[in-house]
Amino acid sequence: xxxTTQPTSMDCAEGRAANLPCxxxxxxxxxxxxxxxxxxxxxxxYIIHGLKNNETNEMASLIxxxxxxxxxxxxxxxxxxxxxxxxxxxxxxxxTSGTYKYIFGTGTRLKVLA
Amino acid sequence: xxxxTQSPTHLIKTRGQQVTLRCSPKSGHDTVSWYQQAxxxxxxxxxxxxxxxxxxxxxxxxRFSGHQFPNYSSELNVNALLLGDSALYLCASIRIxxxxxxxxxxxxxxxxxxxxxx
Numbered sequence: 001x002x003x004t005t006q007p008t009s010m011d012c013a014e015g016r017a018a019n020l021p022c023x024x025x026x027x028x029x030x031x032x033x034x035x036x037x038x039x040x041x042x043x044x045x046y047i048i049h050g051l052k053n054n055e056t057n058e059m060a061s062l063i064x065x066x067x068x069x070x071x072x073x074x075x076x077x078x079x080x081x082x083x084x085x086x087x088x089x090x091x092x093x094x095x096t097s098g099t100y101k102y103i104f105g106t107g108t109r110l111k112v113l114a
Numbered sequence: 115x116x117x118x119t120q121s122p123t124h125l126i127k128t129r130g131q132q133v134t135l136r137c138s139p140k141s142g143h144d145t146v147s148w149y150q151q152a153x154x155x156x157x158x159x160x161x162x163x164x165x166x167x168x169x170x171x172x173x174x175x176x177r178f179s180g181h182q183f184p185n186y187s188s189e190l191n192v193n194a195l196l197l198g199d200s201a202l203y204l205c206a207s208i209r210i211x212x213x214x215x216x217x218x219x220x221x222x223x224x225x226x227x228x229x230x231x232x
Contacts, residue, residue: 042225043223043224099164101159104156106155
């Protein structure tokens with residue numbers, strides 16, 4: 001299973017871009033990178049995912065390095081409501097069942113400061 | 115369109131008891147996964163149900179069992195509760211999109227059931 005490594009915590013000033021890094025050096029060629037966030041005591045919320053190309057949606061941008069060994073989630077204009085734990089996940093394939101599995105780490109605790 | 119719903123929101127049990135947690139997936143989603151999240155940790159995968167069968171399972175003992183109904187809703191059962199089973203139990207329903215890039219799967223999580231075992 002490809003493992004991800006994220007900083008334990010980060011601070012970001014309100015209105016500035018929040019850049020959350022993730023290392024996944026053992027990622028395989030067909031494994032996607034997913035990002036979720038979890039606001040205190042709620043269920044994780046899907047943010048974005050990608051394979052090789054950079055991706056952007058209404059919530060964030062995902063930048064994946066050319067060798068795919070790391071990625072960065074960018075929240076372009078962080079607000080106080082973006083304070084949460086952010087999880088970077090590599091979606092692996094269970095070769096026995098042919099299904100996908102998600103392995104969550106402990107994530108990055110992002111605190112947006114007023 | 116209702117999101118993923120779970121019941122109950124909170125539950126208190128004592129050691130040795132049994133508990134059943136319920137989940138209704140988003141409309142159009144036929145696959146459900148269950149996760150356990152201990153305090154300060156990321157969610158840990160328990161198992162996944164599709165077409166009323168367990169499709170894959172994480173590293174959880176047989177005390178954890180599940181069921182999926184024809185309407186795609188699901189139950190998680192835990193027998194012989196231990197103190198260490200205290201956690202937030204999350205249900206996720208899954209949408210699968212297949213395109214030329216492959217199979218893209220997105221999980222949508224419910225709010226969770228917080229279980230306290232005394």
